[in-house]
Amino acid sequence: MPITPTYKCVLLDIEGTTTPISFVHDRLFSYVKNNLLQEQIQLLREQAMKDVNNNLSDVILVPEVQQQGKKTNEEEIKKAIIQNIQWQMKINRKIGAFKSFQGFMWESGYESGELKGEIFDDVLDALKKWKESGIKIYIYSSGSISAQKSLFKNSDKGDLTEYIDGYFDTSIGSKIEKSSYVNIAKEIQLEPRDILFLSDNVKEIISAKSVCYQAAIIERKNNMPLSDDDRKNNIIFTDFLQIFSYLFL
Structure with a gap:
């Protein structure tokens, strides 16, 4: 029996989350x-x-x-x-x-055409599942909004911009400041508890959780190693599709 998401929106980091850091x-x-x-x-x-x-x-x-x-x-x-x-x-x-x-x-x-945005294989299937379920999808990256759009429009999985409802960069605030996540929730008119934030950066996850976001660390090959405390105190996924079988509280 499929699990009904407890969130209404997904906020995604790029580097190390949707896209290899090496890119x-x-x-x-x-x-x-x-x-x-x-x-x-x-x-x-x-x-x-x-x-x-x-x-x-x-x-x-x-x-x-x-x-x-x-x-x-x-x-x-x-x-x-x-x-x-x-x-x-x-x-x-x-x-x-x-x-x-x-x-x-x-x-x-x-x-x-010399560059193609690299997207992990599991990301496209997850984007489709969220879109079919009526879940809004936003991007939050330190790269400029124009760079974010270019990456997803010209990805190695095709044009993915149809799945994305909006983009945020650090003009809304630093990714490790909790006020940034408050600002994003206001901008998309949702309660923080209704937003699931996914990132490889533990400091970003901590900031989002501090204002009541649902959040999980994405662990990919070549990402920064996680400490024992990181693993103890956070939800961790190695694949976006694992998220759909997890019941967030």
């Missing part, structure tokens, strides 16, 4: 190496100088364009950009310059 790190970098957007590069360059002035450690500066004869320092700039982005991803930064660069690069790659 952002591996595919984005390989695309960046061959495609440089000057306006976005300038934003990264300016942000790096601000970081230096704010005494951040290990900042990677992006050189200005210099020309000697008919040669420029293009390779030096390209190398610095890659290192700068790697540094920002390593420390999990959410600043506008980085997200803007990422979003533009992704949109360009999707339009050209």
Whole structure:
């Protein structure tokens, strides 16, 4: 006998939840190496100088364009950009310059067909089941809303945007701040207890649960390892389809 969901809406993280973490790190970098957007590069360059002035450690500066004869320092700039982005991803930064660069690069790659958003195999079947059951589906990611839409529109499982009712990024608040989840519940006009949040990030799960969301950790290959306390204090799934046989309280 099928279990009737106790939630009216699902809120999904992307990286490590619907999409392999390696997709952002591996595919984005390989695309960046061959495609440089000057306006976005300038934003990264300016942000790096601000970081230096704010005494951040290990900042990677992006050189200005210099020309000697008919040669420029293009390779030096390209190398610095890659290192700068790697540094920002390593420390999990959410600043506008980085997200803007990422979003533009992704949109360009999707339009050209060079990039395809990677989606775990179980996700599409789950999206279909939720949609058939009248469950609303929203996305909440640190990536920009435009980048989120591009990923799901141009995924390796086809255009999945028909299943998604809306998108949220960090303009509504940090993903580890409980106020963000209060804001999302107000925005979609549901009580927090009627929302199921799924993420690989334990801090995000804790914040959502603190304001009465139903929540579960998604454990995927290559995600951050979970501690014994994480396993003791949280519901954990390794596959979206496991959710449909679990009775949330």
